[in-house]
Amino acid sequence: MRILLGTVAQRPALALTRTLALALAASLVAAPALAGPGPHHGSHPGPGPEAPEWQVSVIDADQSFRGLDAVDRRTAWAAGSSVTGGAGKVYRTTDGGRSWRDVSPPGTEGLSLRDVEARDARTAVVLAIGPGEDSRIFRTTDGGASWTETFRNTDESAFYNCLGFYPGGKRGLAVSDPVDGRFQILSTEDGGRSWTRLPDDGMPASPLTETGDPAEFNFSASGDCLVVEGNDAWFGTGGEVSRIFHTRDRGRTWQATESTLPAGEAAGVFALAFRTPREGVAVGGDFGAEAGVPAASARTRDGRRWTPSGALAHLGEDAAWLSGARSTLIAVGESGPVGGSSLSRDGGRTWEQFSETAFHTLDCTDDGSCWAAGGRGRVGRL
Numbered sequence: 001m002r003i004l005l006g007t008v009a010q011r012p013a014l015a016l017t018r019t020l021a022l023a024l025a026a027s028l029v030a031a032p033a034l035a036g037p038g039p040h041h042g043s044h045p046g047p048g049p050e051a052p053e054w055q056v057s058v059i060d061a062d063q064s065f066r067g068l069d070a071v072d073r074r075t076a077w078a079a080g081s082s083v084t085g086g087a088g089k090v091y092r093t094t095d096g097g098r099s100w101r102d103v104s105p106p107g108t109e110g111l112s113l114r115d116v117e118a119r120d121a122r123t124a125v126v127l128a129i130g131p132g133e134d135s136r137i138f139r140t141t142d143g144g145a146s147w148t149e150t151f152r153n154t155d156e157s158a159f160y161n162c163l164g165f166y167p168g169g170k171r172g173l174a175v176s177d178p179v180d181g182r183f184q185i186l187s188t189e190d191g192g193r194s195w196t197r198l199p200d201d202g203m204p205a206s207p208l209t210e211t212g213d214p215a216e217f218n219f220s221a222s223g224d225c226l227v228v229e230g231n232d233a234w235f236g237t238g239g240e241v242s243r244i245f246h247t248r249d250r251g252r253t254w255q256a257t258e259s260t261l262p263a264g265e266a267a268g269v270f271a272l273a274f275r276t277p278r279e280g281v282a283v284g285g286d287f288g289a290e291a292g293v294p295a296a297s298a299r300t301r302d303g304r305r306w307t308p309s310g311a312l313a314h315l316g317e318d319a320a321w322l323s324g325a326r327s328t329l330i331a332v333g334e335s336g337p338v339g340g341s342s343l344s345r346d347g348g349r350t351w352e353q354f355s356e357t358a359f360h361t362l363d364c365t366d367d368g369s370c371w372a373a374g375g376r377g378r379v380g381r382l
Contacts, residue, residue, distance in 0.1 A: 052330075054341065054357045054372065054380040059100040063089055065373035067116040067126065067223045068361040073369035075121045078379060079223075081112035088113035088128060092144055094121050097371075097381055103144020111136070115162050115223035117192075119169040125150075125192040127163050127174065129220045135160040137174070139192045151186065151195040158184055161218035162226035164233060165192075166250070173251045175226045175235045178206040178214040183235075185251045202253030207240045215240035219284075221270040221335070222318035222361040229274035232303060236282055238268015244282060246304055260308040261296045262286060273319040273329065278303045281348035283316025283331050295333065299348040310350040314340040319348075320364040330382075334358035334374045341372075 060080070067079030074096045081088045088111040089104040111128040118124040122143045128136040135153035137160075140146060153160060153176075163174035163186075170191050176184035182200040206216040216239040218225045226235040233251065237243045242263035245254045259269050259282055267286035274280035278301060285295030294311035297319075315333030322328040327347040333339055339358025342351040359374035372380040 052341075052343065052354055052382050054355055054382060056357060056378055056380045057097070058377045059091055059379055060089060060102075060377035062086060063091075063377045064360070064375045065377065065379070066114050066221065066360045068363050068371060068373045069116050069118040069124070069223075070363040070365045070369055070371040071118050071120055072365050072367045075118075076363070076369075076371050077116045077118045077124050078373045079113035079116040079126050080373075080377070081114070083375075085110060087111070090116065090124075090126055090144060092121070092124075097379065100379070101144075103140070105138040105140075105144075105147035105149075107149075112220075114220040117163060117165050117172070119165075119191070123169070123191070125163065125165075125172070127160060127223075129159065129161055131159050132156040135176070137163070137192065137195065148193075150192055155179060155184075159217075160184075160186070161220040162223055162235065164226045164228040166228050166233075167230070171250060173226060173228070173233055175218060177217040178208075181205050181208055181214075183218075183237075183245070183254075187251050198251050204245070204254060204256040206237075209240075216243070219268060219270045219287075224271035224273065224318050224361070225269070227272045227274060229280070230277040232274075232277045234272050234274070234280070234303075236269025236272055236284070238263060238270075238284065239265065242268040242284070244269060244272070244306060255304065257304060257306055259284075260298045260306050264288070270316060270333075271318040273321060274303075275321045275326075279347065281309070281319055281329060281344075282306065283312065283319045283333075285312070285315040285333070285336070287315070287335055289336065297331070297348055297351065309348050310344070312342055312351050313353045314338045314342070314358065317360050318362040320362045320370070322364055322370065323366055323368050330362060330364065330370065332359040332362045332372055332374075334360045 063080035065080040070076040087108045091100040114129045115127040126138045137151035138147045157179045158176040160176045165172035172188045174186040182203040185198045186195045242259045261284045266288040270284040282298045298306045317333040319331040329344045341355040342353045359372035364370040370382040
């Protein structure tokens, strides 16, 4: 049985200048371990004034945000689902998070918008997840003033979870849970204007339950179950097995490798983050675990083979590399009994929780901005 998050039923931040970011990165790498609860926003500050801390605001308390894409230190997009069963919405800021504008597509009542991929302040692609026609893709080129539905799933067995674009923004992929024992891949060559399902003969087989349902699937926890870096793409899975799939030919053929993260009905890889096509981390855990059960992470140094690394004190729903610091990452997680934000200074080998403030999704950009978003319509900046 497939476990979903948010309002979908069960189924088989805002800105740092680059100068400040570099200074923060240097202080995080050099500082001793963060310890002790702090007085503001549940933080666990280190010994110096540069200890990271989230500044949180609420932009729509009815939305649970699991989709986030930050373009730069001024512009970011967030996508969510209604906790009361209303419309999934998209918000955009172009002033570093001081204000957010509702730029939602029409006709999204009851839809769960779980992934947003933005090219700039005007162009973005949004994925709605779910079985059958609930899986849809919308695209805007005018900052959300108008949208075009560019894909609607007509296969009741398919369930799309995440999407990602290659550098340049023209080529992209989206991944669905397995159909007849193989994950399904959509491909675009025109920036999301049109989508084509790729043949599945290059996809490794996935296990099935005794009733023929998928026993391996993606988690749309943060919009980063599928990621792209350079000419490579990866997606993570969970369920009966926990694996990471890798392609170097734009989704035509894939290799599957054990992730080393625990598998389970609600456990596996929730998100991936790559600094280069060879150096990446995977974070995850078990959405059904009780308090006190640590979440897990894994790392790769060649983009293909994965080794276990440090445990997180909270679920790892998303992770991002901090610009300007070769080995520094942030991970966040909000679901489950324990949430928080953690830091790694050694490329994911070990993690230290620096804040009890929790989010579902996270993004750090090349110009040094770090953004996060989560439940109850919250967005955050470091």
